[in-house]
Amino acid sequence: MIIAMYARGRSMRAIQGFLLEMYRLEVSHRWTSSVRVTEAVIDKACEWQQRPLEFMYPVVFLDALRVKIRNEGAVRNKAMYLALGVRRDGTRDVLGLWIGQTEGAKFRLRIVNDLKLRVVCATF
Numbered sequence: 688m689i690i691a692m693y694a695r696g697r698s699m700r701a702i703q704g705f706l707l708e709m710y711r712l713e714v715s716h717r718w719t720s721s722v723r724v725t726e727a728v729i730d731k732a733c734e735w736q737q738r739p740l741e742f743m744y745p746v747v748f749l750d751a752l753r754v755k756i757r758n759e760g761a762v763r764n765k766a767m768y769l770a771l772g773v774r775r776d777g778t779r780d781v782l783g784l785w786i787g788q789t790e791g792a793k794f795r796l797r798i799v800n801d802l803k804l805r806v807v808c809a810t811f
Contacts, residue, residue: 736783740805744772747782749798751790766790768798 692702699716706712751766766789770782782802787794 737805740772740782740802741774741780742806743775744780744782745775746773747771747802748773749795751787753790756786766794768794770798770802 692705697705703714703716706714748771749768750771751768753764754767755762756765766787768785768787770785772780772782774780782805783798785794785798785801
């Protein structure tokens with residue numbers, strides 16, 4: 688919940704106030720610091736990205752979007768890849784997100800291999 692509030696732009700003071708009001712939980716500014724929140728987000732994202740997948744997705748979409756990413760003080764254009772699997776019942780599942788330097792077949796092959804290792808069975 689703290690991560691979601693932080694991601695929506697709530698200040699640390701607002702998050703502290705919410706926790707105090709709703710749960711009577713006092714937390715220090717240090718506890719809710721952006722560094723800790725960022726670490727928690729990164730940990731959860733890595734866990735999600737490496738989760739086991741269903742045995743079969745009859746359809747898998749793979750696409751890339753050009754995005755600007757700030758890294759070490761510079762803004763660079765990169766390719767953000769998204770893999771979307773469609774289950775047998777028609778519901779969709781985001782299989783993963785990857786960031787590559789550019790769009791290309793080699794990086795797409797790396798994504799497909801990653802999906803195979805996570806037990807995706809699909810026809811490409």
